[in-house]
Amino acid sequence: MTPKILIIGACGQIGSELTLTLRDIYGTSRVIASDIRKSNPELAASGPFEILDATDKEQIGSCIDKHGITDVYLMAAMLSATAEKYPDKAWDLNMNSLFHVLDFARDKKIKKVFWPSSIAVFGPGTPKEQTPQQTIMEPSTVYGISKLAGERWCEYYYKNYGVDVRSIRYPGLISWKTSPGGGTTDYAIDIYHQAIEKGSYECFLDENTTLPMMYMDDAIRATISLMQAESNSIKIRSSYNLSGVSFNPGELAKTIQKHIPGFSISYKPDFRQKIADSWPGSIDDSPARTQWGWKAGFDLEAITEEMLSNLNFSS
Numbered sequence: 001m002t003p004k005i006l007i008i009g010a011c012g013q014i015g016s017e018l019t020l021t022l023r024d025i026y027g028t029s030r031v032i033a034s035d036i037r038k039s040n041p042e043l044a045a046s047g048p049f050e051i052l053d054a055t056d057k058e059q060i061g062s063c064i065d066k067h068g069i070t071d072v073y074l075m076a077a078m079l080s081a082t083a084e085k086y087p088d089k090a091w092d093l094n095m096n097s098l099f100h101v102l103d104f105a106r107d108k109k110i111k112k113v114f115w116p117s118s119i120a121v122f123g124p125g126t127p128k129e130q131t132p133q134q135t136i137m138e139p140s141t142v143y144g145i146s147k148l149a150g151e152r153w154c155e156y157y158y159k160n161y162g163v164d165v166r167s168i169r170y171p172g173l174i175s176w177k178t179s180p181g182g183g184t185t186d187y188a189i190d191i192y193h194q195a196i197e198k199g200s201y202e203c204f205l206d207e208n209t210t211l212p213m214m215y216m217d218d219a220i221r222a223t224i225s226l227m228q229a230e231s232n233s234i235k236i237r238s239s240y241n242l243s244g245v246s247f248n249p250g251e252l253a254k255t256i257q258k259h260i261p262g263f264s265i266s267y268k269p270d271f272r273q274k275i276a277d278s279w280p281g282s283i284d285d286s287p288a289r290t291q292w293g294w295k296a297g298f299d300l301e302a303i304t305e306e307m308l309s310n311l312n313f314s315s
Ligand code: VAH
Pocket: 079, 080, 081, 118, 119, 120, 143, 170, 171, 172, 173, 182, 183, 184, 185, 186
């Protein structure tokens, strides 16, 4: 049956592109976008849109009833850097929104849930390279703690109430359509804008800080592949490791210099360095590959070409 979809947090970095792609697949009228404000006016004007507070259970329930929603993509969250500044708000938004949506699925008001986790669920004690699907998980950030707790609840609701919830541990995501908000990996987006506008960039992470990253097109494709997979092919109901490409600011800068020879980068690590240092350098995503056919499409050179061309840079 064709789903009727509600995207909560549709104006965000992932939500805005996910909304447009889902509308291409299922039709605009079947994909309801929602967010706490119309922070992406173009998106809000591109189809059905509701003002919705992800922490307000009554508002979510009314929206589900009004539109006959079957599937909810809960994309609203406070990311790692901002969450360190506002721990209480981060916990409230990241956790209570999830409980509301899982409860609606438990009570059969909706059929399927997507919820984004993150490689932030890993911590300083986790093996850094080719981090396995199951390993030591001691996140040291507010965001990572909320995502690990959320994963545990997703698996609990699946095992105890049969809720069809699916999740991906996104790496750092790189996109050009929306400006990112409050992430530690945001340098990998800002750098392209600054390279074009100023020809230089001051990076808030150290040159050799290698992190798992992914181009947004790959992340959106993975999300939809997972949600379209047969339920019995999904063996992991906490959240799937997913890998795109790992690189550090120095390597990224070199790919930009191939297109903008005069581009220069300097390094001034700030509080986000400690967050990045607690995360893995690379991810083993073999369960996603074997269970639902995942394969990344963009390497670092391709990402740089995509970003510069879409940001209207012509060498
Ligand atoms: C952040 N972009 O930086 C997010 C992501 C792995 C990082 O979860 O907080």
